[in-house]
Amino acid sequence: MLLNQLIKELITKMGDDELIIGHRNSEWTGLGPIMEEDIAFSSMAQDKIGHSWALYRILHEELGGEDPDQFAFMRSEKEFKCCHLTEMPIGSYDFSLMRHFLFDHAETVRYNSMLQSSFLPLQQLARKVRGELKYHTLHADAWIIQLCRAGEESYLKMQTALDNCFQLACGIFEAGPDDKLLADEKVYPGEEALYGQWIENIYPVLVKASLNVPERKEPVYGGRYGKHTAYLQPLLNEMGEVFRLNPEATW
Template sequence: MQIQQALPELLIKIADDELIIGHRNSEWTGLGPVMEEDIAFSSMAQDKIGHAWAIYRILQEHFEGQDPDQFAFMRDAAAYKCCHLVEMPIGAYEFSLMRHFLFDHAETARYQSFSQSSFTPLQQLAGKIKGELKYHTLHADAWILQLCKAGEESRQRMQGALDDCFQLAGGIFEPGKEEALLISENIYPGEQALYQQWLSTISPVIEKAGLIMPQMTAPVYGGRQGQHTQYLQQLLNEMGEVFRLDPEATW
């Protein structure tokens, strides 16, 4: 596989992850437990969608990709390469917070690696969003620690959320067929290296919170190959409902 095929596949899975989790997190707008948290979760959701749009623009400009809006809203579920973690419904607040914690630390590890990428547009994007990612992970860490110290019931609920999310989070690091080529071209270090970096980052927070780290025994793969849960197409139908009324409209 040539780099002109391998690199777009990497970009699509990253952008699709961000687009979908951005829309999932936006579902908490107006529902957050306190006003400040309502605003914070909504703001971070907007950041995620912005990151996705930036990568879709890279695909358009460097690989003759589609218009970002068309690409985001006009595909069927099987054409998406997002992991299963991001497409799951928001559930109870502890599930969304734990997903936020696990995903944002994975995203941060990925973009930190991109700061050394030989592909200049990725390197530049990593520099632009560095501050946003720092805020996102600080926010996630603070809430994990706060809720785990809020009493035994709260800690148990957070442990349950971690147990529910952990194998799904393993799917973030599903390896692709193109990985060896991307590593050899210094695009990024590969999924296993990112997974190890992620573990080393989240482990101290989980330990400090008094939670038990699950074993990664059955990471949920398939999303990178277009195999998705029933929830993704339902979300896509909602996301693209207005856009599909007139895809050529100028807003």
């Protein structure tokens, strides 16, 4: 029973991260700096919301959880387990692009670690989404490098964005007290192992872009335990506004 509960918590934090950052990235629809980016960000946002729905379905169908729509739109803020990075407003494009880069590499590392997961539904989902994640990281890498080579002003903006995002991104890997059990049971390797792989993945891109990689000094934790920023509740209100008008409606 303890293992099942830990798997539920793992899947919930994964799904909540995807749902929230998916909605945040969707806010760029119609506002992208160029038409191609408008389409790309919107498409990747839709992918992320689709991933969250797939994760909530696993909770519902395999682990006795709530209906995915109810789970997504009817929980209180404290019941969400998303990290703070996903909650932040979109800000300027440099911030959103850097968040996209750091988060999507973290997401890729996490799903890659689950390609051999002992929990079969996660293994199957990891195999299904890896093609989408490859596109997401290629997109992020290309734009990070391109903007860092676009002149001094552009480079400085990207370095500032990295400095502002990095400790928030480290919060993606906030460990739980029972990570070792999940690792021992080969569900996934644990947050510290994922953090190490993430650094290995992003470092060559950042070096190529001539960006200085910050140290992990003060990672922003709390989201996995229901402690959130002031930005999450207004977003939840907006996300669930239509659903809450009639939660029993069918579409």
